[in-house]
Amino acid sequence: MASGELSREKALECVGCRHACHIMLYADTKDKLFKKIPIRHVVLMQMRFDGLLGxxxxxxxxSVETLEEGLSRELWEELGFSLSVSLEDHVTSCHTPSSLPQLVTHFYARKMEEREIREVERAAATTATDHGHEVMGMVRVPLYTLKGGGGLSYFLSHSFIGNSRGQLEDALVRFGLVTPEELRAALTHAGQKRR
Ligand code: GTP
Ligand code: MN
Ligand code: MN
Ligand code: MN
Ligand code: MN
Ligand code: MN
Incomplete structure (x- = not known):
């Protein structure tokens, strides 16, 4: 387990902890950029009201709803899309250091069909109550790295809320969406060019 990581059950035993649940929705795609570069997977994040990605x-x-019920509710508010999150979608739970009261972030992931991802994007931009308020828009994560350095490396050099950048990096490798080598190369490039 990575530092700060704990089981969902242990996290729920924490007295006085606050809980935040977020999810990575993704799909395979055969689509190509410029009819040439395989896009491979569609991975959804959002531009938040505060200008950060998450x-x-x-x-x-x-005490009011299960973690998964709460996450489903948030998805309805932020995406205008009804998705019933289940225990099987849970990936990790993590203590967030230096936050008071202590915040535990629970991370989920769900593989969908490309068609369903398009439905989510459409709903998020049209019927979602939080559109234009808490959520400025959904964004797809580029997974390739172009010769000039564009792609995943530049995406990772943006600013992210909490440990969402770590959640993204972990999930990309965990679910085989990029190889560890590809991620390392993108991070090296991001470090050289953008920071
Ligand atoms: P309100 O309805 O305004 O309360 O917002 P919310 O319930 O949608 O909460 P939000 O999504 O902002 O998440 C709550 C807290 O969790 C944030 O203040 C961040 O500290 C953290 N957070 C937000 N997004 C992410 C994310 O993608 N990953 C992680 N690890 N933490 C996040
Ligand atoms: Mn919300
Ligand atoms: Mn939110
Ligand atoms: Mn909320
Ligand atoms: Mn809200
Ligand atoms: Mn793959």
Missing amino acids: FPGGLVDP
């Missing part, structure tokens, strides 16, 4: 989801009070 995953859809939000705060859940486990």
Whole structure:
């Protein structure tokens, strides 16, 4: 387990902890950029109201609803899309250091069909109540790295909320969306060119 990581069950035992649940929705695609570069996977994040990138989801009070019910509710608010999140979608739970009261971030992932991802994007931009308020728009994560350096490396050099950048990097490798070598190369490039 990575530092700060704990089980979902242990996290729920924490007295006085706040809980936040977010999810990575993704799909395979055969689509190509410029009819040439395989896009491989569609991975959704969002531009938040505060200008930071993050995953859809939000705060859940486990005394009122389960973590998964709360995440489903947040997805309805932020995406205008009804998605019933289940225990099987849970990936990791993590203590967030230096936040008071202590915040635990629960991370979920769900593989969808490309067609369903398009539905989510359409709903998020049209019927979602939070569109233009908490959420400025959904964005797709470029997974390739172009010769000039564009792609995943530049995407990772943006600013992210909390540990969402770490959640993204972990999930990309965990679910085989990029190889560890590709991620390392993108991070090296991001470090050289943008920071
Ligand atoms: P309100 O409805 O305004 O309360 O917002 P929300 O419930 O949608 O909460 P939000 O999504 O902002 O998440 C709550 C807290 O979790 C944030 O203040 C961040 O500290 C953290 N957070 C937000 N997005 C992410 C994310 O994608 N990953 C992680 N790890 N933490 C996040
Ligand atoms: Mn919200
Ligand atoms: Mn949110
Ligand atoms: Mn909320
Ligand atoms: Mn809200
Ligand atoms: Mn793949």
